[in-house]
Amino acid sequence: MTNDLGKISDSLIKGNVDELKELVQQSLDADAPPADLLNKGLLPGMEAVGRKWKEGEMFMPEVLRCAKAMSGAMEILRPRLAKEDLGSAGKMVIGTVAGDLHDIGKDLAAMMFEGAGYEVINIGIDQPNESFIKAAIEHKPTLLGMSALLTTTMPRMGEVINSLKEAGIRDKMAVIIGGAPVTKEFADEIGADIYAPNAGTAVELAKEYYQSKV
Amino acid sequence: MSTRTNYTIFESPRLQILSEDQKERIFNGMMRTLQYTGAHVHHEEARKLFKDAGCRVDGIKVFFPPEVILKALSTVPPVTEIFPWDGTTEKKIVVEKNRSYFGPGPTPPNFIDPDTLERRKYLRKDATTVARVCDALPNIGFVQSLGSISDVTNGLADVYEFADMVRNTTTPVMSWSFTREGCRDIHRMAVAMAGGEEEFRQRPNYIFYGEPISPLVSDFHAIDKCMYCAEERIPQVYSPCAIGGGTVPATHAGQLVVALSESMVGVIAAQLINPGTCVIIGGVQSILDMRYSVYSYGAPELSLLSAALTEVVQYCGLPMYSQSGCTDTKKMDMQSAMEASLSINAAMMSGANFVHDNGYTESGLTGDIFQTVMDDELISMARVIERSFDVNRETLSVDVIDSVGPGGHYLYEDHTMKWFRAYWMPTLMDRNGYEGWVDEGKKTMKDRIIEKTRDLIQNHEGPRSKVPAAADSEIENILKEAEERVRKSENK
Numbered sequence: 242m243t244n245d246l247g248k249i250s251d252s253l254i255k256g257n258v259d260e261l262k263e264l265v266q267q268s269l270d271a272d273a274p275p276a277d278l279l280n281k282g283l284l285p286g287m288e289a290v291g292r293k294w295k296e297g298e299m300f301m302p303e304v305l306r307c308a309k310a311m312s313g314a315m316e317i318l319r320p321r322l323a324k325e326d327l328g329s330a331g332k333m334v335i336g337t338v339a340g341d342l343h344d345i346g347k348d349l350a351a352m353m354f355e356g357a358g359y360e361v362i363n364i365g366i367d368q369p370n371e372s373f374i375k376a377a378i379e380h381k382p383t384l385l386g387m388s389a390l391l392t393t394t395m396p397r398m399g400e401v402i403n404s405l406k407e408a409g410i411r412d413k414m415a416v417i418i419g420g421a422p423v424t425k426e427f428a429d430e431i432g433a434d435i436y437a438p439n440a441g442t443a444v445e446l447a448k449e450y451y452q453s454k455v
Numbered sequence: 456m457s458t459r460t461n462y463t464i465f466e467s468p469r470l471q472i473l474s475e476d477q478k479e480r481i482f483n484g485m486m487r488t489l490q491y492t493g494a495h496v497h498h499e500e501a502r503k504l505f506k507d508a509g510c511r512v513d514g515i516k517v518f519f520p521p522e523v524i525l526k527a528l529s530t531v532p533p534v535t536e537i538f539p540w541d542g543t544t545e546k547k548i549v550v551e552k553n554r555s556y557f558g559p560g561p562t563p564p565n566f567i568d569p570d571t572l573e574r575r576k577y578l579r580k581d582a583t584t585v586a587r588v589c590d591a592l593p594n595i596g597f598v599q600s601l602g603s604i605s606d607v608t609n610g611l612a613d614v615y616e617f618a619d620m621v622r623n624t625t626t627p628v629m630s631w632s633f634t635r636e637g638c639r640d641i642h643r644m645a646v647a648m649a650g651g652e653e654e655f656r657q658r659p660n661y662i663f664y665g666e667p668i669s670p671l672v673s674d675f676h677a678i679d680k681c682m683y684c685a686e687e688r689i690p691q692v693y694s695p696c697a698i699g700g701g702t703v704p705a706t707h708a709g710q711l712v713v714a715l716s717e718s719m720v721g722v723i724a725a726q727l728i729n730p731g732t733c734v735i736i737g738g739v740q741s742i743l744d745m746r747y748s749v750y751s752y753g754a755p756e757l758s759l760l761s762a763a764l765t766e767v768v769q770y771c772g773l774p775m776y777s778q779s780g781c782t783d784t785k786k787m788d789m790q791s792a793m794e795a796s797l798s799i800n801a802a803m804m805s806g807a808n809f810v811h812d813n814g815y816t817e818s819g820l821t822g823d824i825f826q827t828v829m830d831d832e833l834i835s836m837a838r839v840i841e842r843s844f845d846v847n848r849e850t851l852s853v854d855v856i857d858s859v860g861p862g863g864h865y866l867y868e869d870h871t872m873k874w875f876r877a878y879w880m881p882t883l884m885d886r887n888g889y890e891g892w893v894d895e896g897k898k899t900m901k902d903r904i905i906e907k908t909r910d911l912i913q914n915h916e917g918p919r920s921k922v923p924a925a926a927d928s929e930i931e932n933i934l935k936e937a938e939e940r941v942r943k944s945e946n947k
Contacts, residue, residue, distance in 0.1 A: 297746065300745035300746060301743070301745040301746070301748050302700065302705075302745060342497070342668055342672060342674045343668065345698075345701060345702060349748070392562070392564055392603045392605075392612070393609070393610060393633050396609060421820065422564040422603075422820070424564070424565075439747065439748045439749070440748060441747075441748050
C-alpha cells in the first residue's frame with residue numbers, strides 16, 4: 242500500500258496524466274481508502290511539485306502538466322471521497338468577464354487551483370456579470386475568480402462584486418482577481434480580497450489569505 | 456581612368472536568419488494552418504465576406520483555401536506613403552521593403568512619472584508628453600502613446616489620446632481604439648488635420664493599430680476595426696502578440712506559422728474589402744518566461760523571432776511590424792540598456808518597417824519616455840552600422856595616403872575636413888576625459904537621460920500652435936460628441 246502511494250506521488254510529479262489515472266483506479270479497485278490516496282499520495286505529490294517550482298527545479302509547463310494529472314486523478318477520486326475529506330481545499334467559480342475573450346491566464350489559474358485540490362467550476366470567457374452571480378448562487382463556492390486582459394473590461398470585475406453584495410452573498414466567498422493590466426491598487430479599489438499577479442502564485446496567495454482569516 | 460568590370464557593392468550589411476527554402480516552408484505552414492485548422496472569426500459580416508470569397512465556414516471557424524490567400528497577397532501595395540499633417544516631407548514615412556522606422560508602443564496601463572520617476576497609472580497629460588518628446592527625437596519615425604489613459608471617461612481613452620497626440624507632433628501617429636466608433640472618431644480627427652476627406656485619401660497622415668487574439672482568434676472588434684480601416688483606406692497594422700510556449704508552439708518555426716496565420720486573416724479581409732489598402736503584419740514575437748509566467752520583452756528570442764518573421768513577411772510582399780528597445784526591468788538600469796541595445800540593433804539589421812515598443816519597460820506593462828529617449832540614441836548608433844560606408848576612389852583615399860606618407864597625420868587635410876563630420880556624434884554617451892567628466896558634475900547615463908528628457912518636455916516648441924484653427928475646433932467637437940455618445944449609451 243505504502244508502495245502504491247509512493248508510485249502515485251511519483252507519477253503525479255512526473256505529470257503522467259494517463260498513468261496516474263490508472264494507478265488511482267487500481268488502488269481503488271484494491272480497496273485502498275480514498276482519503277489515503279488523496280492525503281498520502283496525491284497531496285504530498287503536489288506539495289513536492291510546489292517546492293520544486295519554488296526552488297526553480299521545475300517550470301510552469303511542468304507544473305501545469307502535474308496539475309492536469311492531479312485534476313484527472315481527482316475526477317476518479319472525488320465521487321469516492323467523503324465530504325469531510327474534501328473540506329480542506331474548497332470550491333471555486335472562475336471566469337473571464339464580459340467583453341473579454343482571453344482565456345489562457347484564467348485557465349492556468351483554474352488548473353492550478355484544481356491541482357491544489359479545489360473543485361473548480363470554470364464558466365468560460367466573455368461571461369456577463371449575471372453569469373458570475375448565477376454560478377455563485379448555484380455552486381456556493383468559497384472562492385470566486387475573475388480575469389480580464391483588457392483595461393476596458395476590468396471595470397466589470399467591480400460590477401460583479403457589487404452584484405454579489407446586492408445578492409447578499411458577498412461575505413460567503415473570497416474574491417480573487419487577475420490578468421495582465423490588473424494591479425493590487427485596482428483590486429483594493431474594487432474591494433476584491435486577493436490579487437494574483439500571475440496564475441502561478443494564485444493558489445499560494447489564496448492560502449495566505451485564508452490563513453490570515455483564521 | 457578606367458572603370459571596374461563586374462564590380463559588386465553592398466549598400467548595407469544584412470542579417471539573414473532564413474534561407475529561401477525555410478521561408479517557403481514557414482509560408483506553406485501558414486497556408487496549411489489556415490486551410491485545414493482555420494481561424495475563429497467572431498463577426499458575422501466578416502464570415503460572410505470570407506464565405507463569398509470562397510472560404511469554408513463552419514460556425515465561427517473559417518477555413519481559407521490557398522487561392523484566397525494568394526489572391527489577397529496579389530493586391531497588397533508594394534509601397535505606401537504616410538504624410539506629416541503639416542505638409543512637410545522630412546518626417547514622411549515610406550512603407551516599403553527594408554525601410555525601418557522606430558517608435559514607442561501602445562497601451563501599457565502604467566507610466567513612469569517624468570517628475571518623480573515613480574510608476575503610476577497613465578494619465579491624459581502623458582499622451583501629450585510622449586507626443587512632444589517623440590516629436591523632438593530625430594530617430595523616432597512614428598509615435599504611439601506608451602499608455603492607456605486612465606483619467607478620462609471610460610471607453611474614450613483611445614479618442615482623447617489621438618486628439619492630444621496628433622496636435623503635439625508632426626511625426627505620424629499610430630493610433631488604436633476599442634471599437635469601430637472610436638476608430639471613426641479618430642479618423643474624423645485625422646481627416647480634419649488633413650484638411651478634408653479627399654486630402655486624406657491623397658495623403659494619409661496616420662496609421663491604425665489593431666490586434667487579433669493569439670492563437671488564431673479574430674474577436675469582433677479586432678476584425679470590425681480592420682474592416683473599417685480597409686473601407687476608409689487607412690494604413691493599418693493587424694498583428695498578434697504571440698506568446699511562445701503559451702499561445703503558440705514553443706518552437707520558433709511553429710510560432711512564426713501561427714503568428715503569420717493570425718495576421719493573414721486581417722490581410723485577407725482588408726484586401727477583399729479594398730484591394731490595394733496597406734496592411735502591416737508581424738506583431739510582438741517573444742517567449743513566455745516559464746519561471747515567472749511573464750511575456751518577456753527583453754528575451755534574445757524576441758530579436759531572433761522578429762528578424763526571422765520580418766523575412767517571412769517580406770516573402771509575402773508585406774510590411775513588417777516589429778519591436779525593439781523594450782525591457783523586462785522595472786527601473787531604468789543596466790538591464791534596460793542591455794536589452795534595448797541588442798534588440799534595436801537586430802531590428803535595424805532585419806529591415807523591419809515599423810519597429811515599436813521603444814520605451815516599454817516591466818515586460819510591456821509600464822511605458823517609460825526616458826527609455827524612449829535612451830532608445831533614440833541607440834537607434835542612431837545602429838543606423839551607423841546599417842548605413843555602412845562606400846568603397847570607391849574618393850573614400851579609398853590612396854592619393855591622400857600617398858601625400859601624407861608614413862609618419863604624418865591627417866588632422867587638417869582637405870580630405871579629413873570633407874569627411875570627418877560623417878562620424879556619428881553622441882548626444883547621451885559620455886566620451887569626456889576624467890577631469891572633464893568630474894568638472895561637469897560626474898553625471899551618469901541615467902542623469903543625462905533624465906536631463907535631456909526633462910529639457911525636451913519643458914522646452915521643445917512642438918507644433919501645437921501651428922494646428923489649423925478649423926481642425927482644432929473640429930477635434931474638440933468630436934471629443935464632445937464622443938462624450939455625448941457615451942452618456943447616451945449609459946442612460947439606456
